[in-house]
Every structure is written in C-alpha cells, then in structure tokens.
Amino acid sequence: LYENFVEEIDAMDNGIAPAAGEPRYALSTTLSARVGHLNPRWNEPDQDTEAGFRRAMELVGSEFLERLDFYHRAWLPARALVEEAIQNRFQVDGSGQVLELSQGGCPWKEHLFQLERELALPRPLQLVLFPDRGGQWRVQSVPAAPHSFESRLPLPEAWRGLRDEALSELAGIPGCVFVHASGFIGGNRTREGALEMARRTLELGGGTERT
Structure with a gap:
C-alpha cells in the first residue's frame, strides 16, 4: 500500500x-x-x-x-494464486517455465517478479496460461520487467499477426485463435491448445529470449 x-x-x-x-x-x-x-x-x-x-x-x-x-x-488473493501456480508449474510442463493460472483477469505480473526473487527460482518463468472470459485460453509471455512492453520470450515470429485456420495450419496446433503482432500474447480455443503453443514457443525460442 x-x-x-x-x-x-x-x-x-x-x-x-x-x-x-x-x-x-x-x-x-x-x-x-x-x-x-x-x-x-x-x-x-x-x-x-x-x-x-x-x-x-x-x-x-x-x-x-x-x-x-x-x-x-x-491483490493479496492474486499473490496466493500466483504462488500456488509457481509451486505447481512442473505439473504443467516439465521445463518449469510455463505457469498456469486457474482464473483469468488476475494481476499476476508484479507478483510473479517478486516471487521469482523470494523463491530464488533456478530458471525464469517465460509463459503464462490463463482462461479468458469467453472460456477460451490465452498464452502470454512474461514481460522483461513488470511494466515493460518487451517480452522475455515472445511467441514465434512466423505466427505473429495470424488468426484462426491460417495460424492453426502454420503452427500445426488445432484451435488457434490469434497471435498478437508483437508476439506478446496468443489465444487458443482449449487449454491443451494453448499449452501446446507455449511448448512450441519454448522449443522454437520465440525469436528473442530474455532472462
């Protein structure tokens, strides 16, 4: 406060x-x-x-x-949600770099940076999954800093600006909805699809990885 x-x-x-x-x-x-x-x-x-x-x-x-x-x-309930997600991150993906939030709209960014420091995480978190209000899922890159427009690991450059079938076909992932032109966020109709987008982003490096 x-x-x-x-x-x-x-x-x-x-x-x-x-x-x-x-x-x-x-x-x-x-x-x-x-x-x-x-x-x-x-x-x-x-x-x-x-x-x-x-x-x-x-x-x-x-x-x-x-x-x-x-x-x-x-604010404090959001911190508890983010901390729980960090503790469970290896159940989402073996890399430990993908965070899944059970609720969308949660103010997670500042909590994530603070908890990374407090918990001394060995590897920085790169991507966050969460449901949107329409029941679909988002995958968002962790920013380079709490109020930065730069991303630690943006979604792959080839995906950026594409939507729906064109994106799904190029990515080889069903249910893709969009990827923002800057690569900071994308959407999929299902949790599994959004998680696969996150995993593929980790594999491809997403363009520019920042720690």
Missing part, C-alpha cells in the same frame, strides 16, 4: 520527480493534483480554504479506503 499509494503522494509533496530527465507529458489528474485543484483560485473573492480542505479529506479518505479494499480483496 505504501509503494503503490502513499509513496507517490509523499514524493510529489517533497518535489521528487517520478523519473529523471524532461517529462514527456503533464501529470494533472493524480490524487495530489486533484487535491491541489480544490484550493481557491487566485482571483476568487473568497480565499477561505476550509471548504476545500474538507472536500480534500473526503477525496483522499475515499481513495485510500478503496485502495485498501482492493489490496485486501483482490
């Missing part, structure tokens, strides 16, 4: 920029900025700050409680 809520506010209050160098765009909708917007405008006759302060207290208190509820009801 500190790293993902309090630290940002504390840093902004102390004039610490989020990154080195010239910012590429203005941050005008952060919680700190919205609190600042509650101050009286410079040319308003009434410069009383009390009403704005009360509104700021309500705003910050509401967002804090919402974030606390999120971490309690969603």
Whole structure:
C-alpha cells in the first residue's frame, strides 16, 4: 500500500520527480493534483480554504479506503494464486517455465517478479496460461520487467499477426485463435491448445529470449 499509494503522494509533496530527465507529458489528474485543484483560485473573492480542505479529506479518505479494499480483496488473493501456480508449474510442463493460472483477469505480473526473487527460482518463468472470459485460453509471455512492453520470450515470429485456420495450419496446433503482432500474447480455443503453443514457443525460442 505504501509503494503503490502513499509513496507517490509523499514524493510529489517533497518535489521528487517520478523519473529523471524532461517529462514527456503533464501529470494533472493524480490524487495530489486533484487535491491541489480544490484550493481557491487566485482571483476568487473568497480565499477561505476550509471548504476545500474538507472536500480534500473526503477525496483522499475515499481513495485510500478503496485502495485498501482492493489490496485486501483482490491483490493479496492474486499473490496466493500466483504462488500456488509457481509451486505447481512442473505439473504443467516439465521445463518449469510455463505457469498456469486457474482464473483469468488476475494481476499476476508484479507478483510473479517478486516471487521469482523470494523463491530464488533456478530458471525464469517465460509463459503464462490463463482462461479468458469467453472460456477460451490465452498464452502470454512474461514481460522483461513488470511494466515493460518487451517480452522475455515472445511467441514465434512466423505466427505473429495470424488468426484462426491460417495460424492453426502454420503452427500445426488445432484451435488457434490469434497471435498478437508483437508476439506478446496468443489465444487458443482449449487449454491443451494453448499449452501446446507455449511448448512450441519454448522449443522454437520465440525469436528473442530474455532472462
């Protein structure tokens, strides 16, 4: 909660920029900025700050409680789900590099990186399987870093941008639905098909493997 809520506010209050160098765009909708917007405008006759302060207290208190509820009801259960999947990874594939999540929509990336460090995994995880809301399955490459657009092991270059029968025929895997043009994610109608896509990606190297 500190790293993902309090630290940002504390840093902004102390004039610490989020990154080195010239910012590429203005941050005008952060919680700190919205609190600042509650101050009286410079040319308003009434410069009383009390009403704005009360509104700021309500705003910050509401967002804090919402974030606390999120971490309690969603974030921590997601960590437990990812940790269980890591413990069971060899039951999914003998390489130990494919993770299977029983539920889609789980915020897994930051947990995965943290658990890799905590558990000192001998080999980095490369691919994650999970069901989507439509009952089909996805295979997604683990990013090079939690917020990176680069992938550790993207799906094979020859598959990228293809869909349905054209993809299934080229890959030799039934039920393929798509592979994104960047190779970071693909889909299959079945769990078995998505797992085979992951295994084939490991075999082929997927283009550029990053550890």
